[in-house]
Amino acid sequence: MEYKFTDIEKKWQAIWKERHTYRTENHSEKPKYYVLDMFPYPSGAGLHVGHPLGYIASDIVARYKRLAGFNVLHPMGFDSFGLPAEQYAIQTGQHPEKTTKENIARYIDQMNMIGFSFDWEREVRTSDPSYYKWTQWIFLQIFKSWYNCKTNKAEPIDSLISVFEREGFSTSLEQTKNIEESLKPFSAEQWKDFSEKEKSDVLMHFRLAYLDEAWVNWCPQLGTVLANDEVKDGVSERGGFPVERKRMPQWSMRITSYADRLLHDLDKLDWTESMKEAQRNWIGRSQGTSLIFKIQNSISDVEVFTTRPDTIFGVTFVTLAPEHELVSQITTEEYKSAVDTYVTAAKNRSERERMADVKKITGQFTGAYVIHPFTNEKIPVWIGDYVLAGYGTGAVMAVPAHDSRDYAFAKHFELPIKEVVSGGDISKESYDAKEGKCVNSGFLNGLDVKDAVKKAIEEIEKLGIGKGKVNYRLRDAAFGRQRYWGEPIPIYYKDGIPMPLDESELPLVLPEIEKFLPTETGEPPLARATDWKYKSKYDYEYTTMPGWAGSSWYFLRYMDPKNEKEFVSKDAVNYWKNVDLYLGGAEHATGHLLYVRFWTKFLFDRDLIPMDEPAQKLINQGMIQGRSNFVYRVYVVLHDTPQEDGVVFPEVYISYNYYQTLLSYEKAIGVGNINDDIKSKYIFLQGFIIQKEIEYNALISNLYPNYRGKCTLSIDGITPLRVDVKYVENDILDLDKFREWKHDYNAQFICEDGQYICGSEIEKMSKSKWNVVSPDDICIQYGADTLRLYEMFLGPLEQHKPWNTNGITGVYSFLKRFWRLFFDENGNMRVSNDAASEAELKVVNRTLKKIKDDIDRYSFNTCVSQFMICVNELMELKSNKREVLEPLVIALSPFAPHISEELWEVLGNKESVTKASFPAINEKYLTDTDFAYPVQINGKVRFNFTASVQLSPAEVEKEILSSDEAKKWLEGKTPKKVIVVPKRIVNIVV
């Protein structure tokens, strides 16, 4: 009997489905274990071999934990709202719901083919109304909450209202300190007299989900606002379109209220350092001082934020961001037009332009001055776009001597530079280091920087012009998207006041619309919906939620996916608590992983769930990259008019360079007639040039030099073209298939030893790069178990690695060998019930121990190696004992579940292997007693040596050589060399 993986896999997948083998109950005597994958966005391209990497790893852990006696929750679902489906809908007119459903069906088929142990009865889809009902519900809870700084947690908005009713609002109100300082103070009486609208506006300053005029990342091509993490290098992450800054009313999430807790709680998580570091950077906490400068001849003042109060005496100017609200107020008549010009220019620059000329220094004097609080000197106020409106107070005190940006600005505009910390040479560059002694600094003179900071803050607070303050780089997250395919925000507008829907009215279902584009007046697509008004009267909010809304709480829904009364029952969430192992890509560090922590903390604050972190342990599986292949083709650029130095042929004009290109090809490949006669050259050219590409204004020849030929010749006019990796094996192109694919039957390949060698490049696996390898193909050719083992065998889980099918035969033949342990050549079962030998037991126990240890540290590649070693050893021992094989079948089952089930049945066990428990390890067989007596290997003798105390090599040597066994072996000879490894092994060479 052969190992027929196709039959075996089909059989067991059907059985698992039929018997609901992986259904998980919410109650069990067993301890719980929750292993979660980041759910995929179901794209139209289907899964490629990179996607299942993390799923296979998590499936191994899930299956292993079941064997180890845990009640395991291992679900899968789909993040099915999002931009690509909508873009596709715009292009094709198909409803995103339809394409999303089709894509999901394909994803599920592909996943089932690999044999995952997901409990599909718990599947969630973020675009399903029964799911997004609860996303909307959570939004409403966030909307109806505020952050109390005194209790340091989110509370119902009612508790804030009662504070206002009792005390009114002032900047010194303890509960709201650091939250909102632009709001004007009011008394309790004033609060009571406020209109509904006024009250709503005030509360908007505190709600955790709020509507506000804000600077946003606007992407005109996508027609929507994007959050900071959706913008990379000034272009949108999806599609790569330019992003502008725009001020508009915008729904936001007050994630900044949680900045401190998001930062601090990182310490208690078991995540990689780089992951935590990425979040720390993104949150960007900086401890400093806010400081107020009085403006000369004015009642207003400027507040700045600095981390270096110790350099207060080095301030030689103050810079405001162009958007700063004081700019228009303080600018003097004389500078008005210059300032206006500058501000307008700065505002019109896109984010990308601004980034591009980071090095270019621009600025403008306002004509105004502030008074230095300690020296009473006049300090000029400038505006400059190196100061960001959104960070700190949008104004800085410039200390050119000790800040490189201020230094550059000062040098450019010839402003004074005053050294106040000794240690650098400020004539050359600024001295930014926080080391040295203060000079020229009044009461700070002679102090070290550290002490000076303390002293400066003390003095500043004494004068009442500032206080210690913490700033974060993290901004509130834009929450509204001017798009169709997302959760509608459950808000309607009554007399201009945003009102939450009643919870009983959820879900607010996405209305049907005809076109998925914005309206003619520029409103979001939802404005197209007819008959879609709250109580047929009030407008709903037209923006939808961003992609991250649904994914910020999905791990909770898996616990209780069908609950119609609650987002998750107390019962379920108290049992499962947080995720024990979370697997996903590192690219979500500053997006999803921050938002899901934020929502979890919020739900915790409001006593809706018992834990304040979503996932204790996080593993980032590396990306499996694609290996793209290229063919090369000679292009000839056409010219409209004859080139002076060119060669003229009937119909076409070619520059001399390209003529040379073709000639050198002729030489290189030794084809065609080389003849000075222009006519024969024409024939030569005619032979190759077959097609005119109007688009590129070029002639495409049918000549394909191979990779090596292209390199050695290094001629212009050769263009690399992507070729589907299906037609390439080990960089060698299947010529016929290629001709067929490109319909280029005249293609002339310049080969080497009859082989056309393609160029290659490692890059992200993607449909557009033609380098996608589908897991389906691997499953068909080698089987799912081989695919699973091979993906693990490729290398450490967390590392990026290119896909390469070369090694897969090794894994495949391992499974075939494993199979042969059970069947002889004639297909008869050869397993015996005899007792196993000591050697066999040693092999199996050592393997089990190693596998267990390696799974516990998520080192799956070494597990696979260990299985291979084990099979090799058992083959050598010709082992066929049930006692040996049975535990191995169980141990292998997390990795290769199908073959394990089949063999388990062959061994005559009725229950499924997944119901078995992980075999116990007999410690007796783990000790290296083999080496207790001397063994001769290549002239060396190996002794086992174990000492309870640390001995020096000399002592060990003495100890060993004086032992009876050594004496017996040496027979009076003196050892030539003794290599001593304390505590372990001694090699003696005679």
Place this chain on the structure above:
RNA sequence: GCCCAUGUGGCGAAAUUGGUAAACGUUGCGGUCUCAGAAGCCGUUGGAGUUAUAUCCUUGAGAGUUCGAGUCUCUCCGUGGGCACCA
């Protein structure tokens, strides 16, 4: 610029707390089986050196700690990633 990660044969990679570097797989080479191919099976494969044995060298580079360093410390170089006029 700042921060994090990482560097081992032709290739993917192993190497618990510092303890015989290169396990396992692949590629290459040689052999066996076969009408033939595929698949198996058996050798061999870091470098230098020797008929062979012996021996020496080798974990990006250089230093240090140690009886002993791929592993720990410092400096430098390369690669990947994050943040970036964030005051």
